[in-house]
Amino acid sequence: MKRLLALLSSDIGRKALMGLTGLLLIGFLIAHMSANLLVPFSKEGYNEYSHKLITNPLIYLAELGLLVFFAGHFVTGIVVTLKNWGARPIAYQRKDPAGDPSRKSLASSTMIYSGLVLLVFVPLHLVTFKFGPWYLTPDGSMRDIHRLTIEVFHSPINLAWYLIALPILGFHAWHGFGSGFESLGVAHSAGLRRFGQGLAVVLTLGFMAVPLYVLLGGGAS
Amino acid sequence: MSTMTVKVRVWRQPSPDKEGRLVDYTVGNVVADMSFVEMLDVLNEQLVAAGEDTVAFDSDCREGICGSCGCVVNGVPHGPGTGKTACQLFMRAFTDGDTLVVEPFRAKAFPVLKDLCVDRGAFDRMIAAGGYISANTGAAPDGNQLLIGKEIAEKAFDAAACIGCGACVAACKNASAVLFVSAKVGQLSYLPQGQPERYRRVVRMVDQMQKEGFGACSNEGECEAVCPKEISTLHIQIMQRDYLRSVLRGA
Numbered sequence A: 001m002k003r004l005l006a007l008l009s010s011d012i013g014r015k016a017l018m019g020l021t022g023l024l025l026i027g028f029l030i031a032h033m034s035a036n037l038l039v040p041f042s043k044e045g046y047n048e049y050s051h052k053l054i055t056n057p058l059i060y061l062a063e064l065g066l067l068v069f070f071a072g073h074f075v076t077g078i079v080v081t082l083k084n085w086g087a088r089p090i091a092y093q094r095k096d097p098a099g100d101p102s103r104k105s106l107a108s109s110t111m112i113y114s115g116l117v118l119l120v121f122v123p124l125h126l127v128t129f130k131f132g133p134w135y136l137t138p139d140g141s142m143r144d145i146h147r148l149t150i151e152v153f154h155s156p157i158n159l160a161w162y163l164i165a166l167p168i169l170g171f172h173a174w175h176g177f178g179s180g181f182e183s184l185g186v187a188h189s190a191g192l193r194r195f196g197q198g199l200a201v202v203l204t205l206g207f208m209a210v211p212l213y214v215l216l217g218g219g220a221s
Numbered sequence B: 001m002s003t004m005t006v007k008v009r010v011w012r013q014p015s016p017d018k019e020g021r022l023v024d025y026t027v028g029n030v031v032a033d034m035s036f037v038e039m040l041d042v043l044n045e046q047l048v049a050a051g052e053d054t055v056a057f058d059s060d061c062r063e064g065i066c067g068s069c070g071c072v073v074n075g076v077p078h079g080p081g082t083g084k085t086a087c088q089l090f091m092r093a094f095t096d097g098d099t100l101v102v103e104p105f106r107a108k109a110f111p112v113l114k115d116l117c118v119d120r121g122a123f124d125r126m127i128a129a130g131g132y133i134s135a136n137t138g139a140a141p142d143g144n145q146l147l148i149g150k151e152i153a154e155k156a157f158d159a160a161a162c163i164g165c166g167a168c169v170a171a172c173k174n175a176s177a178v179l180f181v182s183a184k185v186g187q188l189s190y191l192p193q194g195q196p197e198r199y200r201r202v203v204r205m206v207d208q209m210q211k212e213g214f215g216a217c218s219n220e221g222e223c224e225a226v227c228p229k230e231i232s233t234l235h236i237q238i239m240q241r242d243y244l245r246s247v248l249r250g251a
Helices: A002-008 A011-036 A043-055 A059-086 A111-128 A145-152 A156-183 A190-215 B036-049 B121-130 B150-160 B167-171 B178-189 B198-211 B222-226 B234-248
Strands: B004-012 B021-030 B099-103 B112-114
Touching (some): A011 B234, A111 A156, A156 A190, B021 B036, B150 B178, B167 B178, B178 B198, B178 B234
Parallel strands (some): B004 B099
Antiparallel strands (some): B004 B021
């Protein structure tokens, strides 16, 4: 506990925790995105997968873990950002990018803003789906989450919001993956960074597949 | 010899507690082979002739090795180009009629003293906090008694190339000093002589860095891009590893 406090009171410690929790959340997103890809292919398969997931008693432990990672990530993120803003009270009149070998990008310099969008997105997402209408499958044996998914994306507002928020999520992971490892002391390399950027693209496209599938008329019964 | 005329917008601030602002000057008779600081000399000669207060700026060796000079030229610490200090930035990098915006290195931990001069005492205090080795006095040991691999020696030398100019802090969006601290930690901790105090050193220097009010690292690498000695950000990750290890061990 004392060591955790020592870690939390230092910039390097806070950044390491931010990186660790961010990477764990990306790990969760990979599983989440993979499962979502069942939606266009198998209505029954998706419902069954969801049923198995929420009836497993370990789900509560997993959810607690996700909550801790998410809270830890945004709290360290906000604390570090506020402190960083205070480190240069008088701004430059002119500030240009330094160029190669800098890895500065639009994603890296807007992490707090993309993060704040996600801080709004994630609770809304849970309200929409996890705590949303509880339809049952025709045989009444399990929740029909597939039906809810299709319904949600029939609303143009939901559709637009997801198609905006999901690329922002990918944008956040674009810098976050490589930077997370670096904050944990893993030597930076072009390979690691490109892998993270590729992963961010795959996650974004994978998550966008479901709303786009509905937009293109999929799931209409 | 052809000369050129440049417009210079310089930050003028009479003292730490007074407001500063950018003031426009026109500097003529600039030769392409002049360094940027020599151009400032020409500007100051003009100001002296006109009976005005000269622009204060730090400068010493004028050959890119002392780390005294440094200001932000057109939005980049030490100006355009790589691997050089402001005194090794030559006016041939600009063309006749260009406007040069010249500002001091900006950070809470680098208060402006006057015009382009900032107080970089925070760097000295971080070194004093732990950037040394404790060695008994006496005759130097025989060089061949302590064998150090070529790769390790090179890595330590790369870190030791830091001249402490502060451009890394000036370039970082968070005004973070991690590149400087990691170089000063690394130049000792990679070598056998630095081992006894390795973990204590990194904790003390990092703690001092926080006390001085520098920001955290965002892993962007702007620091490396402006560093006159092109010190690699790989030293940062090694320092972070050592620091995390020390804290988790309860050191």
